Amino acid sequence: MKDALAEKLLATVLGWGPEEVAAERPLLQAMAAFKYDEYEQYSPGMRFVESLAVWMNQFDAEDRPTAYRFVRERLVFCSAREMDHLVATAYPDFIRPILLNRVAAESTMNRFHVGHVTSSEPFQLRQRETLFLGLSDGARIDAFRRANRELNHEQIWQTHELASKRVSELLEKLEKHVNAKAFRTIVLLDDFSASGSSYFSEKNDGSFSGKVAKFLASVGNANDPLHSLVNSEGAELIILIYMATDKAIQYLRSSLEKQTFPGINSIRVETVQLLPNSISIVRNKASEYGPLIEKYYDHEVHDVHMQRGGTPDAKYGYADCGLPVVLHHNSPNNSLALLWSYEDRDVRGLFPRVQRHREMS
């Protein structure tokens, strides 16, 4: 749809006169060009302003200004460029300093003397003895590789679910390069987490589920190929999520800290862009946005996956995370249903989510 047509559509829906159009049009054009048009799940040809008009049109006239204000003031949209930047900064500013401290602690070097430490042989070795694995497609391993030319291709792999052949190849290359037999640090990378439960959660029977739990179990299991990634001295595990809520980070830290895992000496959980709790729209405390969220909702979206979040409905997203967050490639289901609700439902989200029964994050 042409820009002008979409803008007219929106103005009509919102009942705008020339005054409001003159004030809002430059702003919408700017934000659409800057970010929102790049949402990858819009149906072909659809762009932000048009989607906004369709979205607004679902609401009663008196609710539209509130909905518009929400978009202008609360929406957090992470563009591909922002995400790429978070990826690029992950190693040099988060992982590398950890390795540096570790190496200094294990030697007599002063940890503040970063030049000495990083140019030292133990550090070079330690850097190579670090394995980077993606926890999902979102880990953007390609971007991570491009941003970190000093790391070897053979220490970065897109998935943590490694076949036995892959494990041996990684280890062979490691031995060939630095004559080491196992990795000493394993870094698990992912793009986004709101609750942390898809990585690690405790089932009723006391056992653990989730990607990280599974990975830890494999490392600890002598019959699993992953077991050979570490040796008897064990390794440290770092979980690094490019963007995560405070809630997810706190949850993961506290639940992983309580446990010990064979083969793993320590676990750290870090994030590049922390999403503070304050951005969430909380059930029963949603103030001006509460009525909107309650009123415009199609319970059909509360499918079996959403139900696992333990909430009566999906209004505030999976596990009531209440996030106003949209990622350029898809809206997380932890965000308000109003943002992501599927295109074919009675209430259509502003950034409709594509349902691919991906596990909840």
Next chain:
Amino acid sequence: MNRTESDEAIRWRDYVLLRNTEFSDFWREHGNESGRKLLFVVGRGFDPRTALGSEKIASIASKCSIDLMALEFDQGESTAPVALGDAVVKNWERLQTAVSGRGRILEQLIRFRSDDGHRVGSRNAANVISSEAVIESYTDVVVDVSAMPRGVFFPVIARLLYFHDAMRDANKHAPNIHIVVSEEPELDTNIREQGIDENASFLHPFEGEFNREARGVNPTVWIPVLGEGRTAQFDRIYDLVKPDEVCPILPSPSRNPRRGDNIVLEYRDLLFDQIRVDPRNIIYASESNPFEVYRQIRQTSLYYRDVMQLIGGCRVSLSALCGKLMSLGVMLVAYELKANHILNVGVAHIECQGYEMPNDLSLNIEQVGLWIAGECYG
């Protein structure tokens, strides 16, 4: 935009950035090593952050000798923007108390204007560190930039780094150079410059190639780091730089994940309607890590240098329209690229008469330390 990796060794790839307990741990360990002799360089001002860094380091590094160089600023104005005399006096007392009994106090006056009203502050600021002799007797020089305007701390730190590098290269003893910032993100967001100058200028010693008529044919790239409340400054610096290409830098990651968007909305008219920046030119850099800001700017500058080489080169200008911490990233790139003859970037800047601070802020100040030169870099 594709990025090219630069071959030149990157000086602050690894860095010492100290926050929270790390700041205290560092000064406890480092400051209490025997033989430490510190020089604090601080601004004498009304800013509530004036004395905090010195107080903290002096109390943690409780044994070392400390000299204090207090820079007083003579604005050279017939009108005072804000009457904050009380705060100035109190801060000065606190500074003196913090270092009392630890060493000498040196007071230095920096005149911001010449007799006929021209801005001379930056050059005068650099000349506070007039020779190697000023710093050679210290093991560490600590610049607390909390109460210094950019027009002062850019040249002061650049001069310190220059002498440090010269002494190191001559195999002489070169003191460590540290920077301290008392950071308060709320304050940085809410502080407003008052009485902005009519004209922007290039900050000494970072005029780059902008005053070179011989480089007048080269296209100009401007990389401004954006922050709240500085649209008027942006506008006037734009007039000076007259860029062909603008690459604004927005804060991300950031404590407030919407901050970058809010800044875009604030600069919307300028960015999208007036100068029509291509959204793809927007670059992100961490709000809390000056070394990351440094890397982003460095990479972008060198990318343009390399690409524009095909058409005879370009001129690159930076601007810090942002808080202190991100500004330091700008300073570090400008220094490194110039000192190592990699690229003579300019820093375009605009001065103001003073600041307006919100009164009702409850300050939640954290000291951030940067160790930028010395033993740590081997």
Next chain:
Amino acid sequence: MRDSRNPFRLRRAESIDNDTTFLSLFEPGILEIVPTESPLESVHILRSAAGGGKTSLIRLFTPSVLLTLSSQQTNTSIRELHQRMKDIGAIGDSGPRVIGVMLTCGRGYSMLQDLEVEQSRKDRLFFGLLNARIILAVLRGAIALKQLSYPDGLDSIEIELTNKPPSLQKLGATCTGTELHRWAEQREATLCESLDSLGPLQAESLPGDDALHSLDVVRPDRIKVDGKPVAERMLLMMDDIHNLTNHQRSLLFQTVIEARSPIGIWIAERFEAMTAQEMFSSGAAQGRDYGEILEIESFWRSKHAKFEKLAMKGADRRVQAATGTELDSFVSCLQDSLTGAEWEKRFEEIAIELANRVQSQHGKKERFSEWIRIREQSEGSPRERALEWRSLEILIHRELRKRQASFFDDDPLDEEDLGNREDSSLNNAAELFLAKEFGLPYYFGPERVSRLASLNIQQFLGLGGEIFEEAAAAELLRRPIALPPERQHALMKRMAKQLWDEIPRKVRHGRELRQFIESVGNFAHEYTYRPTAPNDPGVTGTAIKMSERLTLFDEATSKKRLELVRLADTLASALAHNLLVAQLDYSCKKEKWMVLNLNRLLCVHFDLPLGYGLYKERPLGVLAKWINTPFADSNRQEGLL
């Protein structure tokens, strides 16, 4: 270049990156400010506040723009411009006749003045740097005009060096552009690298010159390509001279004037370059020292109607350049009068209310009974009648005031008396009073909107941009495109408020200045809205005697009285930012005055009329006080009247 939704936002010459667009947006009428006498041959000084249009004017004469202009003479949107440039002598039938060289003066020079060396050495360095830069700029201009490639094309340029200056002794009697360029580039690099060094400055061994030798080198007849001069004329446009120190400026002015060089030299600067004293002395007085001075604002001040017409034409060009709109004139965005059934009804109510008021207050006074009768019988439109009643009310107040002063003359007034007392100014005052009293729109229509430009193109584009944005929005919504008066009025009020709010932040001495302007505005407001409408339709500024002006600068420069120093600084800042406009040597009441007029947009903030020329004077001491103690009601404050 990306297309622009709102081309009014392209406020700067620089942000229009394409010469064709630049030319199509340039309003040819603006060229009227170019001096008529040998514009391209002698020395001219151009001065204005920020946004006055200097930079656009300079850009018009640069080689790439002249080439584009020559090659597109058939393009209708630039035909007029082409003709005017031809008249000026900048282009001919076969292309540009002048090589226009722009040289921007950065702050770099001013620091030479702070070096710890003797003055003659500083001057040598100043000339040394300037010579190198003039040569570099001219060579670059020649390359551009001849459409040669840079730097290879320098080889095709040949320079005859007659009267070779000392620093060029090593070059032959003729040299190539490459050789000369190399010399100048090295000289510039040596100086700049030292001046901007990371370490302490070593000034001892820096190269310099005794005079501005470069003016001899770059004469048009001595720079040749293929044996022919590059152009008939050379125009050196030195911009941003306000960045020089006072000493350097005087030295430059003196040198270029004394040089009597055949090349044209334009020296452009913003007001802020001037000392407060210079800023408040008349151009004529300075002209004696510096040659022709053209102050853009003053130039247009005397023909503001013309400027306003040009501004509207310029606005049309912007409207036509916008994408996604069918609009083609700016006037079509502005509704020009309060017409229509609703306004008729409103004015009817107002007329009745006013009639009742006049009758109840003055109906019993025999002296006015004839006047009132005439009004009652008026057959004008409701709006006309409302205005008539309001003007009558003013006239009655005037009569009553006269009567207080003198006792005779109590006779009834007749129709002739009324006719004698009515004029357009009174009508304008009545319109203003009506608007204020009944909340009617006043600041609307092409005439007033263009007046609000306050003779500043940049300010006008800001206002026009708001109006255009809303007209384009109306077009999008298929509503009537012309903004109704109340919307125009609201937008102008909003823009005035914005200008007002930004003063402390955007202007040096802004806090004091705003306090001062507030006093001027409130004073003018109070005076304008007196029931007798003295000095109708109202005053928009204040004035001091020229003799007091001298005191101001004597005392201020000798720093004797602090409040006068502050007043001088504050006024200088106001003029630099075009917030106040000064008019000197204005004769009135057998005195000469310095009139300080408010920027027209600030008049909106104080509900003042927009005419030029009316003011109410105050003593110097009162103005100085206004910085600290805002003006309050003059009856109370000064026991006036």
